[in-house]
Amino acid sequence: MLENTSETSHVFAAVLARVQAALEALVADESLPAGIDRSRVLVEPPRDASHGDLATNAAMVLAKEAGQKPRDLAEAIAEKLRADAWVLRVDIAGPGFINLTLRPAVWREALQAAIAAGSDYARGTAAGSPVNVEYVSANPTGPMHVGHCRGAVFGDALANLLAFAGRPVTREYYINDAGAQVDVLARSAFLRYREALGQDIGPIPEGLYPGDYLVPVGRALAEACGPSLLDKAEAEWLPEVRRIAIDMMMAMIRDDLAALNVRHDEFFSERSLIEGDGDQVGATIATLRAEGKVYQGRLPPPKGAPPEDWEDREQTLFRSTGFGDDIDRPLEKSDGSYTYFASDIAYHKNKVARGFLDLIDVWGADHGGYIKRMQAAVKAVSDGKAALDVKIVQLVKLLRAGQPVKMSKRAGDFVTLREVVDEVGKDAVRFMMLYRKNDAVLDFDLAKVIEQSRDNPVFYVQYGHARAQSVFRNAKAVVPELPTDAAARAALLAAVPLDRLDDPGEIALMRAVAQFPRLIEAAAAAHEPHRVAFYLYELASDFHAQYTRGGKDSPHLRFIIQDDPQLTLARLALVQGVSSVLSVGLGLLGVEAPDEMR
RNA sequence: GCGCUCGUAGCUCAGCUGGAUAGAGCAUCAGACUUCGAAUCUGAGGGUCGGGAGUUCGAAUCUCUCCGAGCGCGCCA
Numbered sequence: 067m068l069e070n071t072s073e074t075s076h077v078f079a080a081v082l083a084r085v086q087a088a089l090e091a092l093v094a095d096e097s098l099p100a101g102i103d104r105s106r107v108l109v110e111p112p113r114d115a116s117h118g119d120l121a122t123n124a125a126m127v128l129a130k131e132a133g134q135k136p137r138d139l140a141e142a143i144a145e146k147l148r149a150d151a152w153v154l155r156v157d158i159a160g161p162g163f164i165n166l167t168l169r170p171a172v173w174r175e176a177l178q179a180a181i182a183a184g185s186d187y188a189r190g191t192a193a194g195s196p197v198n199v200e201y202v203s204a205n206p207t208g209p210m211h212v213g214h215c216r217g218a219v220f221g222d223a224l225a226n227l228l229a230f231a232g233r234p235v236t237r238e239y240y241i242n243d244a245g246a247q248v249d250v251l252a253r254s255a256f257l258r259y260r261e262a263l264g265q266d267i268g269p270i271p272e273g274l275y276p277g278d279y280l281v282p283v284g285r286a287l288a289e290a291c292g293p294s295l296l297d298k299a300e301a302e303w304l305p306e307v308r309r310i311a312i313d314m315m316m317a318m319i320r321d322d323l324a325a326l327n328v329r330h331d332e333f334f335s336e337r338s339l340i341e342g343d344g345d346q347v348g349a350t351i352a353t354l355r356a357e358g359k360v361y362q363g364r365l366p367p368p369k370g371a372p373p374e375d376w377e378d379r380e381q382t383l384f385r386s387t388g389f390g391d392d393i394d395r396p397l398e399k400s401d402g403s404y405t406y407f408a409s410d411i412a413y414h415k416n417k418v419a420r421g422f423l424d425l426i427d428v429w430g431a432d433h434g435g436y437i438k439r440m441q442a443a444v445k446a447v448s449d450g451k452a453a454l455d456v457k458i459v460q461l462v463k464l465l466r467a468g469q470p471v472k473m474s475k476r477a478g479d480f481v482t483l484r485e486v487v488d489e490v491g492k493d494a495v496r497f498m499m500l501y502r503k504n505d506a507v508l509d510f511d512l513a514k515v516i517e518q519s520r521d522n523p524v525f526y527v528q529y530g531h532a533r534a535q536s537v538f539r540n541a542k543a544v545v546p547e548l549p550t551d552a553a554a555r556a557a558l559l560a561a562v563p564l565d566r567l568d569d570p571g572e573i574a575l576m577r578a579v580a581q582f583p584r585l586i587e588a589a590a591a592a593h594e595p596h597r598v599a600f601y602l603y604e605l606a607s608d609f610h611a612q613y614t615r616g617g618k619d620s621p622h623l624r625f626i627i628q629d630d631p632q633l634t635l636a637r638l639a640l641v642q643g644v645s646s647v648l649s650v651g652l653g654l655l656g657v658e659a660p661d662e663m664r
Numbered sequence: 665g666c667g668c669u670c671g672u673a674g675c676u677c678a679g680c681u682g683g684a685u686a687g688a689g690c691a692u693c694a695g696a697c698u699u700c701g702a703a704u705c706u707g708a709g710g711g712u713c714g715g716g717a718g719u720u721c722g723a724a725u726c727u728c729u730c731c732g733a734g735c736g737c738g739c740c741a
Contacts, residue, residue, distance in 0.1 A: 111680090136721070160683080247741065336741095368738080379738095381738075393667095405739075430735095433736085435736035458735095502677070537701095589680085610705065613701090614704060615705080615706095618699090621699085624699095
């Protein structure tokens with residue numbers, strides 16, 4: 067047994083601390099200058115496993131400031147590290163890498179820590195500051211289509227990841243219920259209302275939403291109001307019709323999101339900024355004006371493509387150039403109403419006022435040109451105290467057997483999110499959306515996801531988890547005392563001696579499990595949930611490989627050894643660790659971890 | 665014209681915030697099932713990291729400049 071078991075729940079952090087301790091010892095020896103900057107010292111897995119378990123760049127990073135050659139410094143550090151109880155071997159390689167091989171007992175204890183922690187393994191405990199993640203925010207004018215899908219899944223997984231990493235997270239949806247588009251929605255719904263009352267409405271006029279999804283809205287209006295709205299002027303019926311239509315659209319959108327396993331804590335109404343308690347948009351502009359960040363002025367017309375109806379006029383401008391933007395931005399339209407940007411500033415100020423200094427927005431690629439001005443606005447309304455990270459999710463190209471699927475919202479024949487989820491399942495949709503960096507374009511081929519499901523990474527990872535459960539089911543023949551209940555099984559396996567886990571493949575698998583906390587930290591810090599998906603794929607791959615190694619060539623490597631319950635228990639502990647991490651990781655992605663694939 | 669994002673194996677993509685000989689999957693070729701699930705595994709071939717220059721011990725990663733693709737450029741959201 068090693069002297070400190072709590073450290074082993076995060077081996078990489080613990081080894082970094084040990085390297086830092088070695089460096090401090092060198093400072094005490096006056097082999098290194100006092101106050102040397104050690105912040106860039108890292109401990110990471112080496113590219114090639116033959117180099118050892120872990121590598122540190124300490125010697126290379128510190129060499130210049132220490133005034134020593136990297137390899138000489140490496141030797142001095144190595145000398146200290148060789149005295150460490152965890153360290154089995156230290157090698158110096160290449161330009162000054164220090165490669166560490168740990169005693170296998172460290173990895174075994176790391177595995178035990180992982181099993182004992184269960185679903186809390188790798189969970190961050192440090193009390194981080196609250197973070198607000200805004201995603202989806204689709205206009206409430208119709209059902210969600212596949213274009214919304216990626217942002218929804220990405221934002222949801224990112225929020226899961228941040229929460230798991232220890233941050234208090236609020237998941238938010240901004241309802242764009244104040245612009246011209248919701249008035250169009252109201253007029254479109256009114257048409258369906260007349261239809262529901264038996265009037266012949268003919269073809270849907272140009273400029274209104276033609277989709278059938280408004281038929282039930284018309285019926286609901288007819289039931290609620292009877293014919294009472296027919297004689298009224300538009301100005302009289304529109305606000306009420308709009309309110310009801312938006313409510314029904316949002317109910318539909320929530321259903322769609324639920325089908326994708328996406329949830330929000332807060333649905334924030336844009337209209338509430340203007341009609342709630344006071345005009346927050348006006349107040350925000352007034353404050354900024356008082357601070358000299360808003361002024362009356364003129365803008366030059368855009369270069370290259372000047373709009374036909376360009377009219378040079380004095381207008382209300384936000385001084386975004388003072389905060390890193392390229393040009394100042396208008397806050398009021400020519401008719402005196404606020405621009406979308408103006409209410410968005412007020413909205414983000416509202417977030418800051420609610421205590422969020424860390425804001426994340428998930429936007430579609432077509433809003434990329436909007437990032438600088440919004441970040442400028444967040445700085446301006448928070449006196450530079452709040453920061454906004456905008457994550458852009460790129461286009462999803464929906465294909466069927468290589469052929470693009472046409473999507474036109476105007477024609478009313480767009481592919482809805484619900485159709486895709488019903489066709490391929492939420493697990494496949496979610497994993498495919500996350501098995502790619504958010505800012506890379508994604509080809510999503512419906513035919514491939516179904517037909518080639520055997521080659522689909524989501525099934526590969528899920529199969530890893532299912533296979534592990536299968537091993538547990540079969541193991542009862544050798545270890546009858548193995549509990550069926552997962553928690554009880556984990557409790558038993560966390561206490562099993564692991565000394566006999568010494569196969570290189572087994573050690574590799576333990577290392578992979580031990581890397582999970584480090585992966586979570588990095589993925590959360592970078593706001594990159596796709597890293598979790600790739601890690602899980604690799605972990606599943608290591609597991610499948612070890613499983614197959616126990617084939618006919620090496621039956622002694624099977625997890626279940628008929629006449630050796632002790633060894634079987636040790637290996638079941640390994641399976642438990644892998645299974646547990648797969649389950650937790652898939653949970654973060656919002657994907658099921660099934661017990662069987664049949 | 666300006667701005668943002670991207671360019672890595674035939675195809676689809678990773679590359680852990682600057683590290684070692686650039687990695688997976690698909691496809692191709694050659695192998696592994698009477699026993700823990702073959703939805704799996706083992707191996708082989710496949711590269712001017714779009715081109716060029718720079719920064720330093722070290723660059724796919726940072727800077728500049730070209731080439732190419734996508735998105736955006738008051739009074740849409």
